[in-house]
Amino acid sequence: MRSIILVMLLLLAGCGREAFKPVHADKFAAVLTIKEPGITFIAPDGTILAEWAFNEPYTGSLLFDDKMLLYGTELTHATLYSVKTGKELAEWKVPKGVTGAAYVKETNEVALSVKEDGAVHFLNSEGRETKKTRTGHYPMNMLEYEGKLYIINYRDTVLSELDVHTHRITREFAIPTSSTGLAVNKEKNELWVGGHGVGARAGETIHVYSLETGSLTGTADAPVMPIAFASKSGFMYAASHGSNKLFAFDPERKLAAQTDAPANPFAIAVLGKTIFSAGYDSGTLSLYEEKTLQKRKTIDIGKGPFMIFVEEGE
Amino acid sequence: MTFRKKLWMTLFIFVLLAVGSAFSLSYTLYEKLYVESVKDELKAAAENLSDDYEGGELNAAFIERIGWFSEKSPFEAFAVHNPRELAACIPYEADYETLIGPEEREKLLENKMIEETGYSERFDRQIISVIYPLLDDKQLKGILYLYIPLERIDELVSSLILFWAAGAAMLTAVLLYGGMRWARHVVKPLEEMKGAAVRLSKGDYTARVPAESKDEFGQLARTFNEMAEAIQKENEQRKTFLATISHELRTPLSYIKGYSEAMMNGIGRPEQQLGIIQREAARMERLVNDLLELIRLDSNKMNIEKTFLPLADLVYRTVDTFRLKHDRFALDLDEETIVYGDEDRLSQVMTNIIDNAVRYSPKNKPIYITLRQEKDQVKWIVRDIGAGMPEEEIPKVTNQFYRINKARTREDGGSGLGLSIVKQIVERHGGELDIQSEAGAGTTVTVTLPALMEEGEET
Numbered sequence: 113m114r115s116i117i118l119v120m121l122l123l124l125a126g127c128g129r130e131a132f133k134p135v136h137a138d139k140f141a142a143v144l145t146i147k148e149p150g151i152t153f154i155a156p157d158g159t160i161l162a163e164w165a166f167n168e169p170y171t172g173s174l175l176f177d178d179k180m181l182l183y184g185t186e187l188t189h190a191t192l193y194s195v196k197t198g199k200e201l202a203e204w205k206v207p208k209g210v211t212g213a214a215y216v217k218e219t220n221e222v223a224l225s226v227k228e229d230g231a232v233h234f235l236n237s238e239g240r241e242t243k244k245t246r247t248g249h250y251p252m253n254m255l256e257y258e259g260k261l262y263i264i265n266y267r268d269t270v271l272s273e274l275d276v277h278t279h280r281i282t283r284e285f286a287i288p289t290s291s292t293g294l295a296v297n298k299e300k301n302e303l304w305v306g307g308h309g310v311g312a313r314a315g316e317t318i319h320v321y322s323l324e325t326g327s328l329t330g331t332a333d334a335p336v337m338p339i340a341f342a343s344k345s346g347f348m349y350a351a352s353h354g355s356n357k358l359f360a361f362d363p364e365r366k367l368a369a370q371t372d373a374p375a376n377p378f379a380i381a382v383l384g385k386t387i388f389s390a391g392y393d394s395g396t397l398s399l400y401e402e403k404t405l406q407k408r409k410t411i412d413i414g415k416g417p418f419m420i421f422v423e424e425g426e
Numbered sequence: 427m428t429f430r431k432k433l434w435m436t437l438f439i440f441v442l443l444a445v446g447s448a449f450s451l452s453y454t455l456y457e458k459l460y461v462e463s464v465k466d467e468l469k470a471a472a473e474n475l476s477d478d479y480e481g482g483e484l485n486a487a488f489i490e491r492i493g494w495f496s497e498k499s500p501f502e503a504f505a506v507h508n509p510r511e512l513a514a515c516i517p518y519e520a521d522y523e524t525l526i527g528p529e530e531r532e533k534l535l536e537n538k539m540i541e542e543t544g545y546s547e548r549f550d551r552q553i554i555s556v557i558y559p560l561l562d563d564k565q566l567k568g569i570l571y572l573y574i575p576l577e578r579i580d581e582l583v584s585s586l587i588l589f590w591a592a593g594a595a596m597l598t599a600v601l602l603y604g605g606m607r608w609a610r611h612v613v614k615p616l617e618e619m620k621g622a623a624v625r626l627s628k629g630d631y632t633a634r635v636p637a638e639s640k641d642e643f644g645q646l647a648r649t650f651n652e653m654a655e656a657i658q659k660e661n662e663q664r665k666t667f668l669a670t671i672s673h674e675l676r677t678p679l680s681y682i683k684g685y686s687e688a689m690m691n692g693i694g695r696p697e698q699q700l701g702i703i704q705r706e707a708a709r710m711e712r713l714v715n716d717l718l719e720l721i722r723l724d725s726n727k728m729n730i731e732k733t734f735l736p737l738a739d740l741v742y743r744t745v746d747t748f749r750l751k752h753d754r755f756a757l758d759l760d761e762e763t764i765v766y767g768d769e770d771r772l773s774q775v776m777t778n779i780i781d782n783a784v785r786y787s788p789k790n791k792p793i794y795i796t797l798r799q800e801k802d803q804v805k806w807i808v809r810d811i812g813a814g815m816p817e818e819e820i821p822k823v824t825n826q827f828y829r830i831n832k833a834r835t836r837e838d839g840g841s842g843l844g845l846s847i848v849k850q851i852v853e854r855h856g857g858e859l860d861i862q863s864e865a866g867a868g869t870t871v872t873v874t875l876p877a878l879m880e881e882g883e884e885t
Contacts, residue, residue, distance in 0.1 A: 146517060171517065250519075267521065292518060311522045314510045336509060339518075354509035355483075356565050375535075375565040376514055393535050394564040418517065 132198035133162035138425030141383050142180065142195075143390055143397055144173045147416025151180065153195075156384050158399045158409045162198070174222065175421035176215035181222065183210040190224075192239070195423075204239030214254035214261060216276045223261055225251035232263055232272075234279060243279040247272040257296045257323075262303060264291050271305065271321075283326050287319060295341030297348055299363060302329065304348055306338040314354050320365065332367075334359045340389075342382045347403060351380040351389050358389055360405050369405040374398050381420035390417030430613040437605040445594045452590070457583060464554055465541055468572045471501060472539065472558035475570050481562040483507065492570065500574065505560070507568035514566070523548065526557065526569070534559035535566055543576075552576035615643040619650055631658035674713055674842070678706035716843040723850040730768045730854055734878060737763045737772070737804060738797055744776040745795065752784045754792040763797055763804045764878045771851045778844040779808050779871050786869070787812035804877045811868040820861050824849045848873075 140161055141154045149170045153161040168191070170182040179201065183190040188208050192201045209228035216223060221242065222235045232251055233244040248265030251272070255262045260282065261274040271285040271294070285303070293306035301323045309315030316335035321328055336354030343349065346363030353376050360369040374391025381388045387400040390413055397413040397420075400406060427435075475492060484507035496503040506512060511525040512534075525548065530540055540557040555573035559566060618635045625633035633654055637647035685699040722728040738759040745755050765772075783793045787810040796807040815823070824845045845859075852859045856876050863869040 266518075290521060308515050308518065309510060312508060312510050314508055337515070354514060375563075391564070393531075393566065396564075416517075 131200075132164040132193065134198040135162050135195050137161055138423070139383065140423050141381060141388050142173075142175055142421045142423070143379070143388075143413050143417045144170070144182075144419040144421075145395075145414040145416050146171050146418045147392075147395075148414055150414055151182075152397075152413050154388070154397065154411075156386055158397075158411055160411070163414075164193075164198070171418075172210070172213060173419060173421070174213035174215060175423065176217075176222070178423075181213060183213060183224065185209055185211060185227070190239075202239055204235065206235075207233060211250070211252045211266070212254045212263075214256050216256050216261065218259060219276055221276070223254055223256075225254055225263060227251065227266075230265075232261070232274065245274060245279050245281065247274070247281065253292060253294050255294050255296060257298075262294060262296075264294055264305065266290060266292065271303075273326075285321050285326055286328075288315070290315070291319075293339040293341055293350075295343050295348065296323070297343050297346065297363075299346040304332075304341050304343075304350075306334075306341065306350065308337050308339060308354075318350060330365060332359075332361055332365055340378060340380045342380045342387065344382045344402065349380055349382065349387055349402075349405075351377040353377050353392070356391070358387070358400065358405055360387075360403060368403060371400065371405040371407060374410065378418050379420040381422045383422040383424065388420050388422075390420060392416055392418060428613075429616065430609050433609040433612065434606055437609065438602060441598055441601045441605070445598055449590055449594060453583070453587070456586060460582070461543065461554060464574060465543075465556070468501060468554065468556040468574065469539060469541070471495075471499065471503070472556045472570050472572050475503065475572075476558050476560060479560045479568075482567070484560065484568040501572050502574065503570065503572045505568055505570055507560075512566055512569060525571070530557065531566065534569060535561070535564070537561055546573075549573070549575075615639070615647060619647060622650065622654070626654055626657065631661050670842075671717070675710065678710045678713075681706040713843075716847065720843055720847055720850070723847065723854070728771075728854075730771060732766050732768055735765050735767050735769055735772065736761070737765055737806065737875075740769065740773055741776060741795060741797055741806070744773060744780060747777070748780055748784055752787065752789060752793065754790065756792045756794045758795070759797040760799055763799050765804055765855075765875045766878050767855050767875065768851075772855070775848045775851050775873060776806075778848050779873070782844065783808050783810040783812065783869070783871075786810065786814075799877050802877050804875045806873045806875070807870060809868065809870040814863045814865045814868050816865045817863070820863055823861060824859070 135153045137155060139156050141156075143152045143154065145152070148165070149168060150163060150165040151173065152163050155161055166182065168184060169186060170184045172183050174181040175195070178195050180193045180195055181190055182193070183206060186208070187210075188206060190204045190206045190210065192204065193199065194201050206224060207226045207228060209226050210224050211227045212225040214223045220237050224233045224235065226233055227250045229246070230249055230251060231244045231246040232254070234242045236242050247263050248268035248270050250265060250267035251263045252266040253264040256276065259276050261276055263272045263274065264287065265272065267289065269286060269289055271287045271291070272281050273283040273285070274280065275282050287305055288307055289310055291305050291307040295304045296302070297304060303321040303323055305319045305321065307315040314336045315338070316333060318332040318334050318338050319328055320330045320332060334350045334352050334357070336352055338350040338352040338359070340351040341348060347368065348361045350359045350361070351373055352359065356373045356375055356377065358371050358373045358377070358380065359367060362368040373389050374396045375394035376392040377389045378392045379390050382402065385402045386408070387402055387405065388397060389400070390397045395413055395415050395417065396410050397417060398407055399409040401408060475495060478488060478491060484505055489505045492503050492505040506525060509515070510520070513520070513524045513526050513528050513531045516528040516531065526534070533540055534557065537559055539559070541555070543554045544552065546553050546555065553573045553575050555571065558570040558572070560568040560570065615635070622633040622635045631654065634651050635647045637644050637651055682703050685703050688694050689696055689699050719728070738761040741757070741759055745757065780793070787793055791811040794809040796805070798805055849859050852873055852875070858874045860872040860874070861869065862872075
């Protein structure tokens with residue numbers, strides 16, 4: 113009888129501190145699904161390495177330093193997991209309304225954009241808040257590049273540039289409202305900004321800003337509603353979820369290729385020579401050749417894939 | 427409020443309720459069926475239209491075709507391919523009202539049609555709508571939105587209401603007129619009975635009601651008539667009774683008055699006259715005593731003090747009191763018989779019966795008296811070979827003041843109450859009186875009483 117109770121206690125304890133399947137691969141993609149919250153780890157060839165399922169309504173995550181941070185717009189905590197062990201490392205207290213996250217390697221800080229107070233909150237490696245900076249209405253997508261943090265204010269008409277050391281706003285870019293998705297073309301020193309469009313009118317254009325001058329240097333057509341980007345070797349890849357299309361632009365910003373994406377793609381990423389894109393409606397992940405966007409493979413990924421992270425290894 | 431009015435009112439309320447509920451029921455049914463059929467038509471139209479979609483992006487020709495359909499058909503229809511309207515941006519928050527919500531999008535993605543009935547904020551009215559997905563391999567390329575405002579259905583139903591209202595009014599009028607006639611018909615016997623009762627209460631005992639029907643009213647009328655008849659009979663009996671008593675009392679009184687006057691005037695022989703006066707006074711006394719007894723018996727005021735009684739002994743003693751008047755008695759008595767009864771009353775029964783037998787028998791003819799037990803009954807039988815009476819007279823002899831001898835000669839006449847008293851006493855003892863007779867052959871009177879069984883149990 114005593115041993116039965118012991119076993120049950122162990123089982124109960126096990127349930128509470130369950131470890132997910134660890135991922136030891138150097139190179140992988142991780143897909144966050146939010147209709148049924150979970151993360152699926154994929155090898156560059158498209159085989160599934162591990163599947164993690166959560167009971168909490170996570171709406172976003174951040175992969176950094178072999179760790180996965182999961183947060184939810186309605187949650188007041190974020191959970192940190194080790195990718196290598198599959199174990200929960202910590203639970204951080206965060207403000208309600210987290211809409212995006214970015215890792216700043218130089219300062220080893222995590223930046224969280226919070227819609228409730230229109231600010232970016234900086235957390236140190238222990239999860240303690242060190243600083244917050246107000247940016248605009250509904251800060252959402254964030255990207256760190258060369259000591260600067262770029263933040264799209266979704267319900268605003270400005271894109272904020274923060275200095276990661278001083279946490280101060282250094283510049284503001286004029287952007288359309290409901291802008292979503294941003295990427296840096298390192299070769300060209302450009303910032304690409306996508307968007308849904310205004311009101312019922314769907315956006316069809318990508319706005320390209322010069323990081324040097326901060327002004328709009330050009331546009332690229334990627335109908336309808338380009339909202340996710342990935343770049344490699346001067347090429348920029350965009351996913352348009354309104355038309356279920358993927359576009360590849362060459363370094364001259366010319367359309368190099370376009371193809372059908374999985375239904376309602378919200379995410380795109382590059383791993384090695386492979387482009388990954390997932391369809392929110394279809395629950396599938398498709399793999400494409402870089403530059404030509406030749407489809408190689410499609411796999412089922414789970415309900416509502418929303419973000420893709422890549423780990424390129426050293 | 428009279429019963430007729432109450433009846434009519436009840437009917438009125440029932441008719442209103444029935445017509446009202448029939449109306450609301452059919453209205454609901456009609457509306458429901460109509461809405462259902464409209465929904466089916468919408469669905470069929472949406473399905474037909476969707477057949478024209480050949481995959482890929484929605485082209486202008488297709489959208490135009492839907493517009494054309496919308497113009498030509500009773501439904502409003504349009505095709506939507508703007509992903510913003512189709513909630514494609516969820517989970518990103520939208521800054522405007524989309525045409526469909528995330529749940530609807532999920533359903534449409536599963537290639538399921540959406541039907542809705544109710545208020546639409548976008549159109550600001552009540553509508554029935556059908557949303558049909560246009561899918562191209564799991565991609566929601568667009569939707570077909572078909573709807574019809576509910577007002578149109580209401581318009582159709584309102585024309586129906588007119589027909590209904592007219593029909594209902596006519597039906598109500600017919601039912602109410604019929605109901606009025608019916609209520610009058612139902613209440614008629616009651617009113618007749620009421621009238622008869624009033625007449626009865628005012629002393630008209632001939633009042634009767636028609637009682638042809640076989641229903642409860644007919645039964646009530648018959649019972650009423652029986653009651654009226656009984657009251658009438660009782661009244662007549664009372665009158666006869668009073669007349670008889672007056673007559674019975676007046677006769678001896680006139681004897682007494684006449685002979686006493688004669689004595690005072692010194693006419694005739696005083697001894698003889700005194701004898702007559704004494705005889706008539708005794709007759710009056712007997713009459714009054716008998717009357718009192720009968721009244722007490724009638725009103726159940728007489729005390730019956732029951733004891734265990736050997737009946738043979740009582741017979742012997744009673745017969746002995748008659749031996750001076752009549753000496754030929756043939757007795758056959760079972761000496762074991764015992765009854766539970768009042769000695770004085772049963773003695774009176776025997777006296778009255780034997781008195782009658784003696785009175786109507788010639789002196790030389792024997793009177794047979796038998797006493798025997800038959801199972802749980804004691805039978806006491808007195809048979810004479812005397813004058814007897816016609817068969818039709820037998821049922822009347824127990825009536826008060828009834829005499830066979832209508833001349834009422836006081837020589838042989840009693841008070842005329844004797845057998846009435848006997849019958850009452852026997853019945854109060856739980857017994858029966860039976861009289862058999864034939865004119866010129868004699869009379870047999872049988873008194874049946876419950877016998878006392880062993881251990882003092884009366885059956």
